[in-house]
Amino acid sequence: MIKNRHNTFASILVILFGIVLFYFGTDGFQAFTAETARVNQLMDDKPRFPDVTLEDSNGRKYSISEFKDKYVFITFLYTSCATVCPQLEMNMSKVYDLLPSKYIGEDIVFLSISFDPKRDDPETLNKYKDAFNSDGETWRMARIPNQSELDSLLKKFGVIVIPDGNGNFSHNSAFYLVDKKGRLINVMDYQEIDEAAKKVTNILVNETEE
């Protein structure tokens, strides 16, 4: 009987170890993938949009301060992408349509940033934007010509881009919301269009009421 008690005790100890291991390994059963962990971490950190030069589909060059006192709704893409990016941009355009139009351009601007600056020159971006009814003004598409500036932004916003060697990239996708002071305040699931639109609308309504 005594031996059995040792076994039971050891089993309980092992199960406790397992609970602790899984608890810390998943941030309290919250994040089972590194992507969820990354998003949670970003929302805690609220990193600032770095000072990088954007070049948009009209060839205009500016930094994020162009959108001062406006929220910026951001996605990251490359135009040669045939899989996730069209879906991502299509969903972005749905969010664009769902937001009350009085805020568009006034309180919020949409911005698609390419991480493939070599191929995505203003001309290419200009063609691409038409496919999604982006007007190039309240929804702009831009590249960051300087690779090291681009890398610093991707790193800060936790965008992981892996070239696959055939001219394609594997990358994680999300909706990013930057506030009027240039801080990342929200990262949203790009497949939950209604939820994202609702969240952004709430933020805008609260902001204008104040």
Add this chain to the structure above:
Amino acid sequence: MNQKTFGLGLFIFLIIPPVANLMESVMIIHMHMQMPILVITGFLMAPFFQSKFPRFFEKWNQNGIPGILLFIIVVGYWMLPRTMDEALELWAVELFKFISLPFLAGVPLRDSWRKLGQAGKNAVIIFFSIAFITMGWLYINATMQLCNNYLLIEQITLGWGFLTMGIAFVIFLGYRFFFNPSAYE
């Protein structure tokens, strides 16, 4: 060379950074070769610990259940998509992988397996059949990239790997259920 030194040698070989990097560069090799071989090195090294600390195993793992639970927990932990990513990004997690899989999974597996009855062994295999088939289904059907360090196509490959192993377990269980080896002796 006896199996203890062979296990140790294999373990050291797997730790060598170029070997580790190469195996981790492909998702399915990372999860279905490197990790199981690490468990096997522990399995091979187990007699060393059993002869050094016979009382410990006798006292705390007499019926084999604590050991097999530890094995299931550690292996289950390494099946999470996140742990694979973190092993590549954080050195502490990588270190934990090289310690936990041989010593907290391989060693207890060997000590427990012969102590478990037939029902216990079947229960463990049934558990892993279900777990592997579920993970396979998950990795094949997830449209999202579950691991940031691997491509989606690798994820699907891993899914099929899981599914194949799950099916192999089921065939094994079926064989054990329907055939009696002693009838052929």
